[in-house]
Structure formats: C-alpha cells, structure tokens
Amino acid sequence: MPTSPFKRRTQAVSTKRFAVGDRVTHDGFGLGRVIGVEGEGAVAVLVDFGSRQERLPHPYTAMYKL
Numbered sequence: 001m002p003t004s005p006f007k008r009r010t011q012a013v014s015t016k017r018f019a020v021g022d023r024v025t026h027d028g029f030g031l032g033r034v035i036g037v038e039g040e041g042a043v044a045v046l047v048d049f050g051s052r053q054e055r056l057p058h059p060y061t062a063m064y065k066l
Helices: none
Strands: 023-026 030-038 044-048 053-057 063-065
Touching: 030 053
Parallel strands: none
Antiparallel strands: 023 030, 023 063, 030 044, 044 053
C-alpha cells in the first residue's frame, strides 16, 4: 500500500557524468582535468590535479564539472 510505513524508500541516483577532458573542481583537491574514465557506468574517474593524480570512485559527491 502506498501509505504503508514499511515501504522501502528509494534513494536519489547520482546523475553526474564525466568524460575525458572535462574540467572539474573537487572540494579537497581543487581544480583538475579528467584524464580517464573506468568502466561502462563510470565506476571511477582519474583526475589530474596538477601536482597529483587521483582515482575517484563513484559517487562523486565532492566533485563538480565546470
């Protein structure tokens, strides 16, 4: 029943998509450029932040496309 207190709640699915070459900003690492995307569903992205490269797994809660 729609009003049941035992109904499962659905979580919002992250719709962030990144492609090679995208400029991004990360809350902890700063500005960067996507240099790799892993997996068909974008399991993780590899980002070059200038002084370091980081592999960031999905969900990308702290990263935003510029």
